[in-house]
Amino acid sequence: MDYILQILGPMLDGTVVTLQIFFVTIIMSLPLGLMLALGRISRFKLLNSGISIYIWIFRGTPLMLQLLFVYFGLPFIPVVGEVLVLTDFQAAILAFVLNYAAYFAEIFRAGIQSIDRGQYEGAKALGMTYSQLMRRIVLPQVIKRVLPPLSNETITLVKDTSLIYVLAMNDLLRTTKALVQRDFTMTPFIVAGIFYLIMTLVLTYGFQKLEKRYAIYDD
Template sequence: MTDSIYYIAKGLDITMRLYLITVLFSIPLGLLLALGELSKVSPVKKFVTFYTWIFRGTPLLLQLFFMYYGLPVMGITLPPLTAASITFIINYSAYLCEIFRGSIQGIDRGQYEAAKVLGMGYRQTMMRIILPQALRTALPPLSNEAIALIKDTSLVSVIGTAEILRNSRELVTRDFSITPFFICGIFYLILSTLILLVFKNLEKRMAISCQ
């Protein structure tokens, strides 16, 4: 049992690296895309709309297959973790774009008018007034996406990446026991719970700061 836990836990390195890379890059990219979708520049708006349509409308697994197995056909070969990271960043930024867009649009128009009266430009208004409020209202859906992400990291097992699910499956095949799957499930539950607690703490802090 101890050996199985240790072997499965070795896959946490890949799982957490993929998770953190995706979070680090998809959040700012998603926010940038949201601002682009709200832009008055038609080509930018159309590009972002097309981008979100493609990557929200096709399965993440298909995108992962294309990135890892499809690109080599065109002469581009990526290491498994690199292919997975790019795929996850692109996919999740499309979802985060819609979350941020909805949060920004949910801010009362009076906030913009008040900022204009104070002599603030568009950039100052967004950075000092709109985005802080939008990020606060976006926290609950961001929490859902953060939990979904930790579970979606299991998809990289299909391209031979040794994360916790793949390691569990190897043990099941070797030992003819389903116990490793239960251990793997516990790992995911622990990670999901920790992420949920982090977001609840963030929501409480932001609620206090607004009082």
Template sequence: MSADIMTSMVIPMLKGARMTVLLFIIAIIVSVPLGFVITLAVKSGSRALSGLAHAYIYVMRGTPLLLQLLVICFGLPMIPGVGEYLVLDRFTAACLGFILNYAAYFAEIFRGGLLAIDKGQYEASQVLGFSKRQTMTRIIMPQMFRVVLPAVSNESITLIKDTALLYAVAVPELLHFAQTAVNRDFTIVPFFIAGVIYLIMTLLLTLLFKWLERRFKFE
């Protein structure tokens, strides 16, 4: 295979990889704090708020991400009366779908992290005169972060692989350009190149989280 053909395959795929990385960054930056807010809602004293948070987590984790993307991209605009106001461009709709889906998963991760904190930590904070806000920000959250870091790492790697679902809603990401090259050149080499690019992205992400684990002395 000539260098020109390889270049014609790789360059568009790298442009698609930029779209993949952009979606990942947006989704992770928004879904992680949103997931923690949902966790706080689950643990709130309001039964209504807690029930809504539980229902949200159940629905988002219990239905396929692809179905959620299709509903946001193509279903919302079909709602009678308000559909015309819910039309989003494909990338924005995809970002919304990923954020809402992964926030539910991160919420469960954070809930597990909070449950892992010994109740004595809360009692000791009260004895020392810390407010609830100080207890959460200074005592509980730093410990919870160390506990959930491996699970967050695993979910983040899953997120970057799930970005391939953008192909189903016609967002031109890495897999889109790989499929285009396969159809154009009648070879499966672009699929292998796409696999290598995904492996590089997940490797970099894995190294980042390993550094964070060492930084916070998790190991």
């Protein structure tokens, strides 16, 4: 017990880095994913095709590869490497946001396209603009329908934050491994597992409350 109390300090510091990556990624990737979804279903073929390629690339390649490319590869690209100088934290955020926005875009697209076409026609008959239709009719229904897949992706994000280990950032996993190598004990791994379970438990509980709330409104 004394040893656990001793390592809690550095492990909590690592958890703070993990949570920073998580929250910044969520805050930035959700609206970006929604905008990509709207562009994905637009009638502009060039925009639609460009976003489709973007989603294909970021969903079809490993997140770790994207992290390594953003951090180590971008500086070697002419002009880009001179203008875009990123810290390890900024590189991690950029890679995570671009990756998760692609996944969220497909979730939102499926949710939007699941809305009955009659509602679009009814809104058009009432004289609503496209933005009014989306804001007042479509998106409120989409939010309820996409909550389960959003919940799954959000929980996955918590675990994926451990990949920033490759950028030598002192997140929870890297701190844990350093403690294991220093003290020759598996206890930090167990404590880290508990930390991750607590974070996913809080997210699971939060999404369950949201789903129940929307279910009450439907009733």
